[in-house]
Amino acid sequence: MSQPSHSHTPEVHGTSASASPAQDVPESEQLLTLFVQHMPAAVAMLDDAFRYMVVSSRWMKDFGLAGQDLERQPHFDVFQSSPGDWRTILERALDGTVQQGREGRLQRRDGSTYWVRWEARPWYQSGGDIGGVILFVEDVTARKKAEEALHAERRFLAAVLDNIHAGVMACDADGTLTFCNEAARDILGMAGEMPSTDEWWADYDLYCADGTTPLPPHEFPLIQALHTGRVRNAEFVVRPRGVSAARHLLVSGQGLHRADGTKVGAVIAMHDITELKAAQADVQTSKDLLASVLSSSLDGIYAFEAVRDAAGELVDFTWILVNERAEELMGRSADALLGARLLEQMPGARDSGLFDAYVEVVETGTPFEHESYFNYDGRDGWFRVTAVRRGDGLAVTFRDITKRKRAEEALRRSEAFLRMAQQIGHIGSWEWDLRTGLFTWSDEMHHIFGLDEDAFDGQLETILAAVHPDDRERVREAMQQAREEPCAPALEYRVVWPDGSIRVVASDGTVIGQEQGAATRLVGTAQDITERFRDKQRIERANAALEQRNRELQDFAYVASHDLQEPLRKVRAFADLFEEDYADKVDAMGEHYLDRIRDAAERMSTLITDLLAFSRIATRAHPFQEVDLNQIAAEVISDLEVRISEVEGSIEVGELPAIEADPTQMRQLLQNLIGNAFKFRRPGVRPVVEVDAERVRGADVLGGDAGYRIMVRDNGIGFDNKFLDRIFTPFQRLHGRDEYEGTGMGLAICRRIVERHHGHITARSTPEAGATFVVTLPVRQPSPQDDSPTAA
Numbered sequence: 149m150s151q152p153s154h155s156h157t158p159e160v161h162g163t164s165a166s167a168s169p170a171q172d173v174p175e176s177e178q179l180l181t182l183f184v185q186h187m188p189a190a191v192a193m194l195d196d197a198f199r200y201m202v203v204s205s206r207w208m209k210d211f212g213l214a215g216q217d218l219e220r221q222p223h224f225d226v227f228q229s230s231p232g233d234w235r236t237i238l239e240r241a242l243d244g245t246v247q248q249g250r251e252g253r254l255q256r257r258d259g260s261t262y263w264v265r266w267e268a269r270p271w272y273q274s275g276g277d278i279g280g281v282i283l284f285v286e287d288v289t290a291r292k293k294a295e296e297a298l299h300a301e302r303r304f305l306a307a308v309l310d311n312i313h314a315g316v317m318a319c320d321a322d323g324t325l326t327f328c329n330e331a332a333r334d335i336l337g338m339a340g341e342m343p344s345t346d347e348w349w350a351d352y353d354l355y356c357a358d359g360t361t362p363l364p365p366h367e368f369p370l371i372q373a374l375h376t377g378r379v380r381n382a383e384f385v386v387r388p389r390g391v392s393a394a395r396h397l398l399v400s401g402q403g404l405h406r407a408d409g410t411k412v413g414a415v416i417a418m419h420d421i422t423e424l425k426a427a428q429a430d431v432q433t434s435k436d437l438l439a440s441v442l443s444s445s446l447d448g449i450y451a452f453e454a455v456r457d458a459a460g461e462l463v464d465f466t467w468i469l470v471n472e473r474a475e476e477l478m479g480r481s482a483d484a485l486l487g488a489r490l491l492e493q494m495p496g497a498r499d500s501g502l503f504d505a506y507v508e509v510v511e512t513g514t515p516f517e518h519e520s521y522f523n524y525d526g527r528d529g530w531f532r533v534t535a536v537r538r539g540d541g542l543a544v545t546f547r548d549i550t551k552r553k554r555a556e557e558a559l560r561r562s563e564a565f566l567r568m569a570q571q572i573g574h575i576g577s578w579e580w581d582l583r584t585g586l587f588t589w590s591d592e593m594h595h596i597f598g599l600d601e602d603a604f605d606g607q608l609e610t611i612l613a614a615v616h617p618d619d620r621e622r623v624r625e626a627m628q629q630a631r632e633e634p635c636a637p638a639l640e641y642r643v644v645w646p647d648g649s650i651r652v653v654a655s656d657g658t659v660i661g662q663e664q665g666a667a668t669r670l671v672g673t674a675q676d677i678t679e680r681f682r683d684k685q686r687i688e689r690a691n692a693a694l695e696q697r698n699r700e701l702q703d704f705a706y707v708a709s710h711d712l713q714e715p716l717r718k719v720r721a722f723a724d725l726f727e728e729d730y731a732d733k734v735d736a737m738g739e740h741y742l743d744r745i746r747d748a749a750e751r752m753s754t755l756i757t758d759l760l761a762f763s764r765i766a767t768r769a770h771p772f773q774e775v776d777l778n779q780i781a782a783e784v785i786s787d788l789e790v791r792i793s794e795v796e797g798s799i800e801v802g803e804l805p806a807i808e809a810d811p812t813q814m815r816q817l818l819q820n821l822i823g824n825a826f827k828f829r830r831p832g833v834r835p836v837v838e839v840d841a842e843r844v845r846g847a848d849v850l851g852g853d854a855g856y857r858i859m860v861r862d863n864g865i866g867f868d869n870k871f872l873d874r875i876f877t878p879f880q881r882l883h884g885r886d887e888y889e890g891t892g893m894g895l896a897i898c899r900r901i902v903e904r905h906h907g908h909i910t911a912r913s914t915p916e917a918g919a920t921f922v923v924t925l926p927v928r929q930p931s932p933q934d935d936s937p938t939a940a
Contacts, residue, residue: 180271190264190287193271195280198223198238210287212260223283228255241268241281251288263292315397315418317370318404321411325370335395335420337388357383359394373401374414383421396422446547448474453541454510455489462507465490465541477548478527496522502533509535509542519549530554575675578657580608582631582668587611596653596676598645616642616650630657630670640677652681720746772905772929775811777804777818777858781839784819788826795835797826802840805856808929813901818860820894821921825862830916837862844924855907855926862920866913875911898923906930 181202184193190207192200200218208214218226229235234254237247247268255261265286273279309316315332319325328342336352343351354363363384365371373379379401387394401416442449451469454462466489470482478485480493490497490506497503505516516535522528529550535542576593580586586606594601597614604610608627615623619641626639638656645651657672723745727734734742781801785792792799799822822837829835838861845854867875876899898921902909905925913919 190285318415320413355385369399377403442471448477450544775809797835799837821860828864863918
């Protein structure tokens with residue numbers, strides 16, 4: 149409330165009056181009350197106790213008192229005395245001092261507040277005494293509220309401009325900066341006094357939105373807004389000179405004009421979108437990454453939006469995303485699927501239950517994951533499908549797992565066959581985790597060890613308890629070695645069943661896991677070989693007896709051949725003596741008989757010699773050693789040189805290997821094969837023999853190890869393949885003795901030599917088209933095996 153002014157008021161002369169003038173009231177007072185009552189302004193006439201005597205109608209209206217009876221009612225029962233200390237003001241007026249105020253608050257007891265301009269004057273009775281106070285009031289509440297609103301708006305605008313993130317700059321009609329809020333100063337890195345426009349350019353480098361093209365000063369958005377009237381979302385880059393970091397700004401603004409169109413300046417608002425640009429770049433990078441992931445994903449990926457009917461029920465889905473892998477798996481392009489409905493393109497989804505599963509995902513939010521067989525809509529195979537809700541739709545990933553499913557099915561069949569095979573062959577499988585020390589067994593292992601399934605706790609000691617006491621320590625040492633070295637033991641040992649019977653078990657394993665050079669897991673098999681071991685023992689006893697008989701037969705053959713040579717020598721000697729002593733007494737027929745005797749004796753001697761050689765292949769053999777077959781072939785060719793020259797033949801020898809063999813027998817083998825090639829030549833055809841070798845591996849070689857196939861080819865008379873088995877049998881001949889010499893033991897000796905070297909010999913031929921003999925021999929001879937059940 150403005151401070152009141154103080155002045156003396158001249159007396160009011162005339163007759164008193166009131167709202168209802170009484171006969172005893174002086175006329176001057178009656179006139180005064182009538183005057184107050186009908187004043188167009190808000191006026192109240194109070195007595196000296198500040199009780200209402202009369203008020204104007206405007207008073208009643210302005211202060212919301214219509215309908216109330218204020219006569220004789222104390223003023224301060226209607227209005228509060230503070231703020232503004234109205235009681236003091238009225239008391240001063242009652243003392244004769246006029247009180248005035250430009251603005252003050254007048255507040256009713258009910259809380260209604262009014263802003264007023266006021267004046268309080270005393271009124272005088274006819275005798276000259278002050279009878280009370282006349283209070284003149286002008287309600288300026290509306291103007292006051294408007295002013296307060298304007299001030300509040302200005303304060304709000306100032307606060308907003310200083311606190312908003314947008315930078316605001318303004319200039320006058322000459323382009324001189326007139327305003328720059330704190331945000332603009334922060335954005336531009338502006339310090340100190342606000343510079344003029346011309347000074348401003350010297351401190352900054354301006355660029356177009358690309359960040360590299362310089363921006364001319366006259367294209368600065370504030371100047372553009374001043375000259376063109378409006379700037380919309382202009383982008384530019386600003387960098388204070390001497391600072392490496394630049395700011396990317398988005399600016400809008402417009403020119404300012406008076407009502408008559410006179411230009412008064414311009415204003416712009418700028419937003420620092422540096423982080424937004426970086427975020428957009430990150431988003432674009434993320435989009436590019438997502439696109440790359442989608443295009444390179446091994447999974448097909450769909451995204452669907454739900455299609456609902458008028459009642460809100462989900463009735464279908466539409467495709468909104470299809471990646472490249474999904475196109476490949478489904479055999480349909482993204483162009484054909486995007487925007488299309490699921491049940492129109494894949495009606496089988498409803499019958500298969502897939503559609504209902506998708507609906508449940510959207511309605512409940514529970515993800516769906518399942519491996520299903522699809523045989524509809526052109527698809528035939530197994531797919532792993534995963535679906536998760538995405539808004540009012542879902543995202544679906546799927547992968548073709550047909551190969552895996554078929555492999556699993558094949559594995560199940562294999563496992564079933566394996567179980568059957570284990571049961572039939574009494575073969576069990578085991579795994580030993582060396583970190584925990586626990587064994588895992590197949591069912592057949594319990595049968596092999598004679599243990600109930602419940603009695604096996606996976607501990608090594610439980611297994612060793614079933615091993616024969618004489619073999620137990622050896623098995624324990626082998627298992628301990630497996631812990632310390634990355635190796636798996638191969639063992640044969642005996643186990644004792646609960647009923648006391650003894651079984652023989654063969655066990656072997658391999659390492660399948662290592663950590664820092666130490667084995668972590670061993671897997672292997674165990675087989676009950678009791679019957680095989682017993683058969684082997686029987687065979688060994690039979691072989692021992694057979695070998696004894698063979699030795700006896702070989703000794704007999706040696707003795708017989710040696711003893712038979714003596715009578716033959718006597719036959720030849722007596723034939724020679726007979727010819728010398730009785731040559732003149734023997735006629736032609738006698739000579740013929742004598743020649744027949746000599747030939748028979750010679751053939752018998754050769755036959756005995758070949759038989760002795762055949763018997764000595766195993767008994768008089770030399771130890772195996774490294775043999776260079778090139779050297780052996782050269783020696784054979786040297787021995788046959790005269791014979792080759794006689795028949796005008798030739799021999800070509802390729803590169804031959806070095807193998808482990810008996811050198812004497814290798815020489816005998818090649819000499820027989822090459823000699824036969826020249827023996828069985830075709831009349832009139834120059835004999836040609838070729839010898840070469842090739843490396844082989846696998847079933848053709850003992851144990852599947854490496855070996856060589858040696859081939860001897862000729863262009864001789866050949867033979868019919870139906871006689872293949874016969875030619876390697878002792879004393880078997882395909883031609884008469886008068887056609888080709890020999891006893892029929894050469895190829896039998898060759899086969900015996902090859903078999904001793906753990907090889908194989910065969911031949912292929914066509915009559916009158918030559919023959920090829922093929923000998924397959926290992927590079928290394930197998931070591932003798934100790935087959936005893938206690939051998940490790």
